[in-house]
Amino acid sequence: IAALAAVPAFAEYPDKTITIVVPFAAGGPTDKVARDFAEALRKPLGNATIVIDNAGGAGGTIGAAKAARATPDGYTLLLHHVSMATSPALYRKLPYKTLDDFEYLGLINEVPMTVLSTKKLPAGNFGELRKWLESNRGKINLANAGVGSASHLCGLMLQNALKIEMQTISYKGTAPAMTDLISGHVDVMCDQTTNTTTQIEANTVKAYAVTTKRRLATPALAALPTLDESGLKGFDVSVWHGLFAPHGTPKAITDKLNAALKVALKDPAFVKSQESLGAVIINDARVNGPEHRKFVEAEIEKWGPVIKAAGQYAE
């Protein structure tokens, strides 16, 4: 009996496949973070099998709801981002309670965004893009990943700063949106560098600016001015990503997952891949669950007024 009592609870965890729900389509920026991260998370979890479940739609709220409803046994997790903090202001009937229905397992990274257009647009810099947008008012198609997504938030702030309303075309993620931007079916998009860097390097789209306060070090992005220096004073958006589990997941398991997250964030392959795409790995107290939750609480407070000022609601 004594021996049994000595075995810590859930010592064998994980002993089956872990599913990480990604609330956007495969191939997009959130999916890229998730697949890189899952590879780095496997090792500290004893070479666990980790699979990605892309559950896109409604700006990430469908996937988040799916994870909130999952059995809290440590075998379903959620990798999500700033949408967790914007959706409460955008959805009157959010199918989950952001702060109560999840265990917060730690923040992972922060990803800058870039303003892009199809190559068909005759603009060579942000000033010329602004002029084109102003003279094509009412005919502009802006792509995003649904109301509440990071691309939606950035597009909303861009329209507000430019005082130009654009027609929004929503996708299950910015991977399918990027396909339509490259082909010219949509005109402009604001998306994360984990998705746009390779397209900018391949010259399949035009890039005009980054959404962060400081220019980026990534070679393919270093020449891009910030929106702040391009006339949109104070524009400052980057997309944090964090790991979550359904509320009620046992503490012994969430502690194990948090410890594994901290190891994963130092994994050389993970760091190299993410930093090559402009992402910044979190290396402060927000890698701990309580600070991750406190940070999201503050983000909800921060983005609520910005979104209400923009007067946009999903339903």
Ligand code: MLT
């Ligand atoms: C978004 O919020 O725009 C999503 O991150 C896009 C995606 O990951 O596909």
